[in-house]
Amino acid sequence: MPRVRAHLLTIGDELLSGDIVDKNKAWLGRRCRALGLEVVRATTVRDRQQEIVDAIHVAAGDAQVCLVSGGLGPTTDDLTAASAAVAAGVGLVRDQGLADRLTDFFASRGRELVETNLKQADLPAGASVLDNPIGTAAGFALDVRSPDAEGALGAGAGAGPGCWLFSMPGVPRELHLMMREQVEPRLRERFELEPIPRRIYRALGSGESTVQHNVEAVLAAARERSPGLANMFVHFRARYPEVQLILEATPGQAGAGAGAGASAAELATLDEPLAQAIGPALYAIEGDAVDAGEGSGELAGLLVRKLIEEGLTLATAESCTGGGVGQTVTSVSGSSACFVGGVISYSNAVKIAQLGVPERVLEAHGAVSEPVARAMAEGVRARLGADIGVSTTGVAGPGGGTEAKPVGTVDVAVATAEGTTYKRLRLFGRRETVRYATIMWALKLIWDQLPGQSSKQTPAPAGSAPAQTAD
Amino acid sequence: MPRVRAHLLTIGDELLSGDIVDKNKAWLGRRCRALGLEVVRATTVRDRQQEIVDAIHVAAGDAQVCLVSGGLGPTTDDLTAASAAVAAGVGLVRDQGLADRLTDFFASRGRELVETNLKQADLPAGASVLDNPIGTAAGFALDVRSPDAEGALGAGAGAGPGCWLFSMPGVPRELHLMMREQVEPRLRERFELEPIPRRIYRALGSGESTVQHNVEAVLAAARERSPGLANMFVHFRARYPEVQLILEATPGQAGAGAGAGASAAELATLDEPLAQAIGPALYAIEGDAVDAGEGSGELAGLLVRKLIEEGLTLATAESCTGGGVGQTVTSVSGSSACFVGGVISYSNAVKIAQLGVPERVLEAHGAVSEPVARAMAEGVRARLGADIGVSTTGVAGPGGGTEAKPVGTVDVAVATAEGTTYKRLRLFGRRETVRYATIMWALKLIWDQLPGQSSKQTPAPAGSAPAQTAD
Structure with a gap:
């Protein structure tokens, strides 16, 4: 089954000036992994309409899903809705339900609603609203087509005729809630998504090269055992002083052969020999850790x-x-x-x-x-x-x-x-x-x-x- | 003077899977700001040669400088040198000086040097070496031309005929040292760079909207005073519970008129009235904070x-x-x-x-x-x-x-x-x-x-x- 390709697009001058570390990109990447989407590229652009439009077009030519964060505020440098409209070749339309909600929101806080606030109710025609119960910036979902059938950057194997764009706020807790409650259910409904089995072995007390050396024989023997294990992707991650061995059931990197991936159960059969090989430095084995902290x-x-x-x-x-x-x-x-x-x-x-x-x-x-x-x-x-x-x-x-x-x-x-x-x-x-x-x-x-x-x-x-x- | 445009390119599957937060992007962005480079886009791609080549071509069509981090290790998924060579239309050549250094490095540690380690000495033909005194991954600088004179994404006003690509390691302390000691001096030598004056007012004890409200009159009066101040870009950043007011001497965002920017001294004349307006919540005023932490x-x-x-x-x-x-x-x-x-x-x-x-x-x-x-x-x-x-x-x-x-x-x-x-x-x-x-x-x-x-x-x-x- 070809996997659904996704682009991430984070918007904001502060991300490029380095004033803010782009944690949204990493968070979205983790959610996509858990969902079973294949993130193939992430782009960060400034609050400039043409630059946002260009980035959306690149996504539309290469991926079936584009997850966007940022640029949904009420000020003049919040341009995501306008840019998405241009990218999709449609106009902006005021969503009356959203406008009413904004009016109520300001009234309930005794704050004056000015016209620029209502800008947050203007969405691309044809977009569906993604509710934001904890902020004024509603998100939206919109189908966008690439202006160039081949895609500006060479369409991937899985690229379809259109791209489903989800625009979400840049404020992390609003983004997290909207992604979990609004975006993920829609993605699961439209696509048949299957998360990639993965196993993480966490060790502290041995260096990366020592762990790598110690597990070599176990992994080599495993590769002989089945096509799935032969194709698994092995990655060592050093987060000093911790070392992680990650096994992933993909056909692996360039150079590895294509074929079936290992199942989660098949990967888990390696727990015992790997625990033996890594020794007392090993302190945890995880199936996956998408919601876990650092x-x-x-x-x-x-x-x-x-x-x-x-x-x-x-x-x-x-x-x-x-x-x-x-x-x-x-x-x-x-x-x-x-x-x-x-x-x-x-x-x-x-x-x-x-x-x-x-x-x-x-x-x-x-x-x-x-x-x-x-x-x-x-x-x-x-x-x-x-x-x-x-x-x-x-x-x-x-x-x-x-x-x-x-x-x-x-x-x-x-x-x-x-x-x-x-x-x-x-x-x-x-x-x-x-x-x-x-x-x-x-x-x-x-x-x-x-x-x-x-x-x-x-x-x-x-x-x-x-x-x-x-x- | 048109500003020098830069792209950032960070490479690695772990950045897209969210296993790692891309701090290198933010760090490079801060250095560029301090140098006076205008970062117009950041891209993150996987460890796949064609995807890296595509991203380099996009940069070459849009920016004069492309700063790359990651993909310089010894393993099969480290593909930056090979990709840069393809992007520049040249072959890979073994740098004998680097090969000797690697051989010495392994010998001094009593470790066996295998052929894959020497891969780190293979650089694109015509590249110049960027020393890495604290790791095995040397960087390189290389001139790359866009295959498409117009640039794949619409060339910016400042885009010249070629792009200067700097490939650096993904390990933060190696990246930081190489950027500071190898890349920045070269950039300063080739380009006439002028950092953008900027002033940050840090407050703790008032909310974002309160600070914004309190400084409104001061900023409005300032804008009347000179074209530079009229053009300054005003940005509020809430890093709860801290609020920062940032004044930047650019002609500002879409909608603001073009023209001369304010000088650092002119921005500093606002210190006193702004301190008055913000009140006791204000605890620091900075000219810039490129090397400062979070x-x-x-x-x-x-x-x-x-x-x-x-x-x-x-x-x-x-x-x-x-x-x-x-x-x-x-x-x-x-x-x-x-x-x-x-x-x-x-x-x-x-x-x-x-x-x-x-x-x-x-x-x-x-x-x-x-x-x-x-x-x-x-x-x-x-x-x-x-x-x-x-x-x-x-x-x-x-x-x-x-x-x-x-x-x-x-x-x-x-x-x-x-x-x-x-x-x-x-x-x-x-x-x-x-x-x-x-x-x-x-x-x-x-x-x-x-x-x-x-x-x-x-x-x-x-x-x-x-x-x-x-x-």
């Missing part, structure tokens, strides 16, 4: 759920991360059931007074040292009355490094009723990267101490396996 | 510098932010000179034991209340021995809200030697948004207490001015 949230979410499940409580003692471990854990809704709190012991005085780190230990070994990391974890566990105490102390940079303890030298310890585990990290990158990596390592080290973790049986000895460079 | 870092950076300048120390007592205030303050390098540490008092037990919040106050008023917020700020100030104590306690959601204290109800307090300031916030949005807004408000409330702040003379009374909805 990196740290993932491990934090798993950790919080596991802690609650086990009835365990956690406290943090943070130096170089300055509160980041606590913030990451509490980013998970419901974390109050397992997280009691922590101490940010940025200064030595706070390490001594609030955590009971002996002054002589600080003097003898320095703040970034195994004895201090252990004392911090044990101190916060005892003082805050938690089952588990975790500590971070290190040189995040850019200043503060020495020959013995260069920037990126970080000590992490986890204290439990059974004793204290410690790890020395040697991290690379900027301050931000070192701190993020420290947070992730701290979470992983806690994770490894929890009941039922395979890695618990093989704790990392102190000072072993310094961490890897960024991707 | 939101919280900005205010955090200002705050840390000011605290150090004043010789003041800070301690944090955090409940709903879970360490986020501490993390944000310590994201600023050098913050150890003013930040002593904090207590994450997520549970009531920690609020009582570590901060000395009286149990009866917690029982009488609940954890989210003015007396608790005050006791937390005063407690952490006293116990950690800091000049300033700041506290956050609130309902971040999605659970935990009541009718009296719905999700988004947050109390923030700042204790100093002169007394304690308190503010009740009513924030909107998801857990993540509420927590971020709380962090920003906490920083602003500290900022307002520092010597020399105009807002210090008009402290916000308790319970006043609930905060605004997201943009």
